[in-house]
Amino acid sequence: MKKYRDLNRLFVVEGVKLVNELFEQSAFKIDAVFHTPSFEGAIPGSVHTFQITESELERISGLKNPNKVLAVVKYPAPVTIDYMENNLVLLLDRVNDPGNLGTIIRTADWFGIRQVIASPSTVDLFNPKVIQSSMGAVYRIQYHREDLVETCQQLQANDFQLMGADLGGKNLYEVDFPAKTGLIMGSESHGISDELQKLIDLSITIPQFGQTESLNVAMASGIILSHYKRNG
Amino acid sequence: MKKYRDLNRLFVVEGVKLVNELFEQSAFKIDAVFHTPSFEGAIPGSVHTFQITESELERISGLKNPNKVLAVVKYPAPVTIDYMENNLVLLLDRVNDPGNLGTIIRTADWFGIRQVIASPSTVDLFNPKVIQSSMGAVYRIQYHREDLVETCQQLQANDFQLMGADLGGKNLYEVDFPAKTGLIMGSESHGISDELQKLIDLSITIPQFGQTESLNVAMASGIILSHYKRNG
Incomplete structure (x- = not known):
């Protein structure tokens, strides 16, 4: 699926809430909107719009419960990383669960983090599960895929x-x-890669009081960001 | 599925890691273990054990990728809540996503919280997705389903x-x-119910710095617990 997304530089956003938020963004250009008769959102005039039936929507939807509307969206233009603008940059090394990536982006946006930079091996931002679990935060965060060592x-x-x-x-x-x-979070099963470990100035750990061996990477990211904001 | 779990007072644990941890517990009595020839865990002698083929395991497994072993486990005996033993009791009001409940239990265990009390309308602890996403913390936490007002x-x-x-x-x-x-966390879509709101001594909020409207309930639980431990 990622192959086709990258080939066409298009991805899909679904559901009333996320698509309505999309209409309010300027960074994302919408290629087409497919909606059922009951959809009531304010589709921008310039967008190709197709009214379809519920059963047609079910056929093209990736959701278990399709919700009235599906938008096909162009990849945003790459943004140059402006380091000067930021006090905390979040770096994700090989995070591979789309739900985790979406939750990290949602939580980073809650805490006002502007830039998330992911290794090329991190799950694709335009994976539909990432989009859905970010609750729209993908529209607001600047997200880059870069070699993390560089x-x-x-x-x-x-x-x-x-x-x-x-x-x-x-x-x-x-x-x-x-x-x-620069806060580096490693993969769910393998942690931070050796090449990045060598560059780290300070390793930090969320204190453990019970017996569970680890925290989920999204959870750990949110907890660290909350303490960063408390101190800052 | 919950109906059959409750009727038989049995639930299922799957996968090498979780089943091996189960063997080390005394609170949970195992009814039977089904495993493929390649499973190498130390099954306790008293347990009914059945060697099955990979394809038989696929038929009985609830996982996308079955992992060598499936245990059928008896519901633990209800434990009396010992309020005196605890300084923080976590109360969950109508949390309905099994992944969220499992993550909350995993995170509560990380922070050494002993007791989690959920409203009867909260998703069932023995839902397989809860068991899996708790990463074994369900074995360690004391979990109760009680009327939360009482x-x-x-x-x-x-x-x-x-x-x-x-x-x-x-x-x-x-x-x-x-x-x-007593820390009360409300449902994903409706928050804390009105009857409970009336009893609350202090409402607390995780400060928001960006535009995302809300945090995931599991994330919010973990962030609050981490600050509780920092202060305590």
């Missing part, structure tokens, strides 16, 4: 310090976040 | 103060948690 070196050259979340680092509750922080 | 009144009679997470409360970062806290 990105980390650039961040360090721009006075960022790199923090990595793992199980043997400094207690999160005692961390003073530097003025410019 | 439970909250009992907690208050035992010197607990009730905190409720919503969007218009006191800034989490400025909250002093009382010595005994």
